Amino acid sequence: MATLLSQPHGEAIGYSFTQPTSVPNKEHSFYPYTDNGGSTLGITGSNFAILAGDTRSVAGYNINSRYVPKVFKIGGDDETGEGAHILLSVVGFAADGQALKERLDAVVKMYKYQHGKSMSVGACAQRLSTILYQKRFFPYYVHAILAGLDEDGRGALYSYDPVGSYEREQCRAAGSAASLIMPFLDNQVNFKNQYIPGSGEGHALEPKRADPLSRETVEELVRDAFTSAVERHIEVGDGLQMMVITSGGIEEIYYPLKKD
Template identity: 75%
Template sequence: MASLMSDTAAHSDALGYSFSKSIPNPTSHSSGPRQHSFYPYTDNGGSTLGITGSTFAILAGDTRSTSGYNINTRHAPKVFRIGADDPSSRIVLSVVGFAADGNALKERLDTIVKMYRYQHGKAMSVKACAQRLSTILYSKRFFPYYVHAILGGMDEDGKGALYSYDPVGSYEREQCRAAGAAASLIMPFLDNQVNYKNQHVPGSGEGHALQQRQVTDLSQDTVQGLVRDAFTSAVERHIEVGDGLQMMIITKEGVQEIFEPLKRD
């Protein structure tokens, strides 16, 4: 028995198996035990964005799911209707990052919205849902959902509402926001075309005397065109974005879902 245990120990030492936290020189067999670690997250690529107008909100995302240079699937939606069983619900959630966490977060929020409907006899407002989503994310702050979430809907005044989040629940209401792998490509485009950054009134002066162009609400057709342009440009420059474009248009009449093709290479 003692001989068997000593043989097993010698074999494990030769393979370098250990649960100790010291880190040896990997080229030396006599430098001591090795550290074994577990990292539960991965980035499954893709991008999402949201833009609001005076009477609508649009959330969109591509449908490609990746792991490194591998494409897991070409049809993995990242935009979901919350409380879809209730015809009066006007809330949509987009999640991008770690797909498993995104699906778990979507299911948890969907359950809460449905329970609210059954308990109170009315649909949860997008403002209340935004606060509840923040609470959900903050409650997991020590082992957070590895996602960038964007929540959209119609507020009490009938205007489009958009809320963006970090992984631990900090959030703010915005007119537009991009997230995911191509966010650094899409967000400057939205800043210019939606928030009118670096746009000035022609003939208003020179240098510091130039007047900033005032932000105005865009029409629904204009915003849909901007969404298509943003993703068409992103797929040309980013390998983790492509295959299909999923767009959800939220109005007082309901939620309309549109799928359009993107580049597949």
């Protein structure tokens, strides 16, 4: 008691819980996203479009599953996707990808029920952009690619960023190995920096035109792209899921990839 009374005048007694300590304050937070790895790519032709993706799902250095599809049929009549005429690939956070796929699928089906006709791939591309933009403050953590046939029967491919910006392209890669696959596609599909031999003198050569490739050539390029990617990237592998959309419908093809 005498000690308490002997405190210097005006000096507070140290009973406050706000006194500084040697342990720093810790901020408690929740991060809702994770990257489940994998890669996808799309290539169009004169009368077809192909979307493909590997089937590995990872979390860091752990493999969650060796068969998680990343390419889906949109607007089908039942769970098998029969009657679908649009393809969607999603890579990034698998839960967001599944949610986005189900929402777009419901929109396309509702359009058909209300209007008595199928939604065009161009209209679906715009609708997907709107869906992504509506979630721009808490976005779907995915890179989406949409494919189908346009009104003229030509292959159409649309690539997106997570908040809805999109453009129509002839080819696009997304996901973990995009930086490995996209330069290959630029060279083999877009013919970037390729010239016709003997078309001029010195550097005045005529560039090669990026004409649509045949289906057989595109399927071979897709296999080569993923075979190369699995050699260099641990988040890509196990299986290659390829879907080809033509005027006759959608065909699904599966190829095994490296599992190590």
